[in-house]
Amino acid sequence: MEDVPDPTDFPPNDIAPGLRELDEALRCTICGDLFSGPLSVACGHCFCSLCIRTQLNVKAECPLCRKSTTEFHLRKVQSIEDAVQAWKIARPYILQLSRDEVQRRLQFAEARAALQDVSTRSPKKRRRNPSLNDDDEVIEIIKPTSKMNGQRSGLSPADSSGSSTPQSVSCPVCQKQVPMAKINQHLDDGCKSPTPIEFEVGSSTTNNKGKQKQDWQKLFGAAESSTGSKGKGKAKSNSKSKLEPSATPIPKVAYHTLKEKRLREMLSDHDLPTTGDKDTLIRRHERWVLVYNANLDRNPRDRETLEELIRKLKKWEDTRGGKKIGVGDVKAYEKANKVVFAGLIEAARPKKPPPKPQQDDPEHDNIEQQRITEATDDPSEIQVPISSSPGSSVPPVTEDEQTGMPVDG
Amino acid sequence: MAVSTRRLQKELTEITTAGTPCGITLLKADDFQTWFLTLEVLGESLYQGEVFALMFRFDSQYPISSPAVQFVNDETYQPPIHPHVYSNGHICASILGSEWSPVLSVIAVCITLQSMLASCKDKTRPPDNDRYVAHAPDNPKKTRFVYHDDEV
Ligand SMILES: [Zn+2]
Ligand SMILES: [Zn+2]
Ligand SMILES: [Zn+2]
Numbered sequence: 001m002e003d004v005p006d007p008t009d010f011p012p013n014d015i016a017p018g019l020r021e022l023d024e025a026l027r028c029t030i031c032g033d034l035f036s037g038p039l040s041v042a043c044g045h046c047f048c049s050l051c052i053r054t055q056l057n058v059k060a061e062c063p064l065c066r067k068s069t070t071e072f073h074l075r076k077v078q079s080i081e082d083a084v085q086a087w088k089i090a091r092p093y094i095l096q097l098s099r100d101e102v103q104r105r106l107q108f109a110e111a112r113a114a115l116q117d118v119s120t121r122s123p124k125k126r127r128r129n130p131s132l133n134d135d136d137e138v139i140e141i142i143k144p145t146s147k148m149n150g151q152r153s154g155l156s157p158a159d160s161s162g163s164s165t166p167q168s169v170s171c172p173v174c175q176k177q178v179p180m181a182k183i184n185q186h187l188d189d190g191c192k193s194p195t196p197i198e199f200e201v202g203s204s205t206t207n208n209k210g211k212q213k214q215d216w217q218k219l220f221g222a223a224e225s226s227t228g229s230k231g232k233g234k235a236k237s238n239s240k241s242k243l244e245p246s247a248t249p250i251p252k253v254a255y256h257t258l259k260e261k262r263l264r265e266m267l268s269d270h271d272l273p274t275t276g277d278k279d280t281l282i283r284r285h286e287r288w289v290l291v292y293n294a295n296l297d298r299n300p301r302d303r304e305t306l307e308e309l310i311r312k313l314k315k316w317e318d319t320r321g322g323k324k325i326g327v328g329d330v331k332a333y334e335k336a337n338k339v340v341f342a343g344l345i346e347a348a349r350p351k352k353p354p355p356k357p358q359q360d361d362p363e364h365d366n367i368e369q370q371r372i373t374e375a376t377d378d379p380s381e382i383q384v385p386i387s388s389s390p391g392s393s394v395p396p397v398t399e400d401e402q403t404g405m406p407v408d409g
Numbered sequence: 410m411a412v413s414t415r416r417l418q419k420e421l422t423e424i425t426t427a428g429t430p431c432g433i434t435l436l437k438a439d440d441f442q443t444w445f446l447t448l449e450v451l452g453e454s455l456y457q458g459e460v461f462a463l464m465f466r467f468d469s470q471y472p473i474s475s476p477a478v479q480f481v482n483d484e485t486y487q488p489p490i491h492p493h494v495y496s497n498g499h500i501c502a503s504i505l506g507s508e509w510s511p512v513l514s515v516i517a518v519c520i521t522l523q524s525m526l527a528s529c530k531d532k533t534r535p536p537d538n539d540r541y542v543a544h545a546p547d548n549p550k551k552t553r554f555v556y557h558d559d560e561v
Pocket of ligand 2: 043044045062063064065066067
């Protein structure tokens with residue numbers, strides 16, 4: 001089973017406060033993935049471009065709060081897209097840190113238990129008297145992890161290393177030298193007090209934990225001093241933007257006014273297969289408009305190529321999306337189309353984007369305006385701009401045949 | 410991976426890590442086409458002590474398209490007797506039809522149906538039960554139910 005990222009990848013709130021919520025907040029409530037080309041609707045709720053465009057073809061309301069909304073209200077939410085972009089980079093890193101933190105806490109619990117061993121003056125004897133106190137269960141739980149981490153230093157009075165005084169001990173969690181009298185308080189503080197004795201860099205057993213600690217410090221340090229070290233994020237935006245396909249959205253089409261012949265022309269304008277009956281052609285073109293325009297709602301650097309889009313369209317048709325349930329020779333159809341698609345995907349590779357007026361400026365920030373101005377270049381067909389006013393859109397997706405039996409409920 | 414599969418995988422992860430609400434348990438989810446869950450109404454209700462099973466069927470357009478949901482009707486489980494539940498297990502609930510939203514989930518549907526049962530005051534079959542069941546399609550999604558009240 002493929003691993004699908006999910007907010008529950010993070011530890012719960014008591015260990016990693018807010019991380020699950022953060023991950024959740026950057027996910028589309030329709031598909032559950034991190035927003036792709038986020039668009040807001042009239043009420044301000046936000047969804048992936050493809051998700052909400054597909055859904056608005058079914059129903060003109062916000063899926064979350066049911067407030068009525070149309071494509072006219074769709075707005076790109078640049079800030080969310082930026083946040084998602086950064087989170088995609090930070091997520092695996094923070095995931096690792098939070099898992100390390102879970103480990104650290106287990107070690108912490110173990111250290112405390114070990115400390116009690118020392119204080120009862122039986123430093124050699126690891127095994128504890130089961131009746132002695134109620135921390136025993138914790139010890140049981142962490143035993144396996146201590147094996148995983150290799151040999152543990154435990155809490156031992158500082159030995160030969162000359163720098164430490166006889167009254168200090170090496171903290172088993174952070175490896176700092178801590179005065180014996182302060183070790184309890186130090187553990188209670190989560191290794192914050194008494195400050196600052198440097199990490200023991202040399203010891204091999206400290207490396208892992210020391211690194212963890214530094215990672216955390218980097219994490220917090222970066223948040224506090226928001227200077228200098230942001231180079232990485234900046235450099236990203238300089239990277240060559242993916243201009244394929246061109247930044248011109250396809251206007252929506254009122255299909256019921258179109259002849260089949262015209263539909264085929266429109267499909268071949270976009271280098272798409274022209275096989276199938278009229279219903280299939282409409283579904284294919286309608287889906288293409290969705291996929292294509294949704295792709296334009298992404299940052300240029302995140303856009304997919306025409307080749308990838310055609311591949312997606314094919315996959316969509318293969319998984320019944322392009323057909324009514326109950327259509328007879330599905331297999332034969334798919335077989336026939338596989339060949340057609342294969343050729344087209346190949347053909348799409350070297351080619352330039354569809355035959356639309358090309359604009360050289362890669363940054364089309366004002367997509368809305370563009371949609372309106374470029375709505376029609378062929379007066380023979382009734383085309384409605386994407387940002388159409390309510391009610392002027394395409395006929396609703398044909399539903400699967402229903403018995404139409406009115407029933408009391 | 411299909412969008413429906415990804416989405417269902419997430420729901421499954423959520424169920425297995427965070428658990429299910431009281432009275433709802435996952436019975437079977439071996440694939441991403443058909444799931445079974447059990448449902449019981451906790452606290453005082455006309456269905457005290459009864460356990461029901463729900464079958465969810467998903468198509469590749471889930472969650473844009475609603476799941477086909479019905480009560481199981483076999484040797485182990487029988488549908489509840491309720492004015493919106495037919496004896497073949499089909500359910501007349503707007504949330505499964507015109508009021509479906511893609512942000513809803515399997516668990517959200519279970520909770521809604523649980524509260525539908527919990528608020529029931531009259532343990533009867535729908536008035537047109539026999540007529541409907543005699544001609545009902547296999548898939549309840551193919552029935553265009555008419556929702557008579559919003560208490561569902
Ligand atoms: Zn989405
Ligand atoms: Zn809303
Ligand atoms: Zn420490």
